[in-house]
Amino acid sequence: MTRATPAPAARPAAPAPTRSTTAWTVAGASAAGVLLLLFPALRPWPDESVPALALAQAFASDRWVLAHLCGIAGLGLLAPTFLGLRAVLRGRAARTGAATAAVVTAWAGAGLCALYFGAEIFGIRTIAQAALRTGDPTLLAEVDVLREQPAAMTVFGLGLALVAAAGVLAVVATWRGGLRPPWVGIPLAAGLVLYLPQFFGAPAVRVGHGVLVALGLGLLAWAVSRPTSTDTTTAGHPAG
Template sequence: MSRNALAIAGVFFLLYPVLRPWTDETTTAGAHEAMSSTAWVVAHFLAMIGFVLVPLALLGLRDAVGLAPAAVMWVGTGLTLPYYGAEDFGLHAAATKGTNLLAVTEATRYNPIAVTIFGIGLVTLAVGAVLVAVALWRSGSPSRYAAAVFAAGFVLFLPQFFTPAPVRIAHGVLMLVGLMWLAFSLKPAARVRTPQLSGQGAA
């Protein structure tokens, strides 16, 4: 379950920039073309699912990394998702209802509270990912190099928003590599089997 969740998250984080329409969103025509498309909705939704899957997977890997990274990343996810929801569904609705799209986009993306919470959420996710890397480096785990790539992807998540499309797609590749590598190098917590006493049945 944990491996699958990390691997799927990696695929989703790659598909997010690959499927997202890249147009000039500073113009009404460009913003409308991107935000009114189904690809816009699907791409952002996949990113949101990716954010949910990562801390969920870390719960299953708690024996290797502890509970702190999962808890921190849950907080980061909770702070990040409202902004993604507004980008995904709010701007899509504005684009399809014929409103002043550029004004709505500006108000949505740069609302002081919204953008602050979004930034704090992504920084918190980065802290959680770094905690994973630190835990695996301290334990000498063979997965420590994978964890370093995993952490780098989350540390760079916020800065990549200020880069052009090719860099953002490259960041998606980094996320895929880090999550896939971590998924298949870490083992989930083993089940503890309770020995049964000979000669006695179950209660």
């Protein structure tokens, strides 16, 4: 008599995302969007083509420091936001490999960018304050020396490349994870991929880019907060 082969044990269902997980993911995305919009919106935009005391005043201003701190904080919130996205997708039994990679690359990229931004914020401000004290705007020539150090530019470029990679990985995660609409991660990915080239644009381009990134993060927050088909099932059957 043939023995019946026991059926394989059912794989335990992934825990549903909690309200707190969803809430802090939404909060992180929203805060990051606001901060990354404030970065170009608050930053003073003087004419940098000619060394002048007006330029020194802009570089020495509190707005210069505050705007860049907003940028650092906004980039720093990308990784926690993607970590929350990973938790939400895991709770919906979706694949999380791309979201995990987005967390790692966003954290590394933000860290490298922060190194450059920190030197730029306070280094340029110190140079500008010296120019104001002495009344000598020619000291501002050192600003380009500070910005264009090969090691510093390499660190910054690598950081922005990692941020761009995080954006691409995030859109892969949202697409595979079943967030609706499927394209919801594309605006954010576009904004993060464009971070490096937008630095060569005019002030209006820079501010417009900030709007794009804020829009992308806002869309992500909205999509995460919406229930999916897996959240609206009862006893294994779709809700009517």
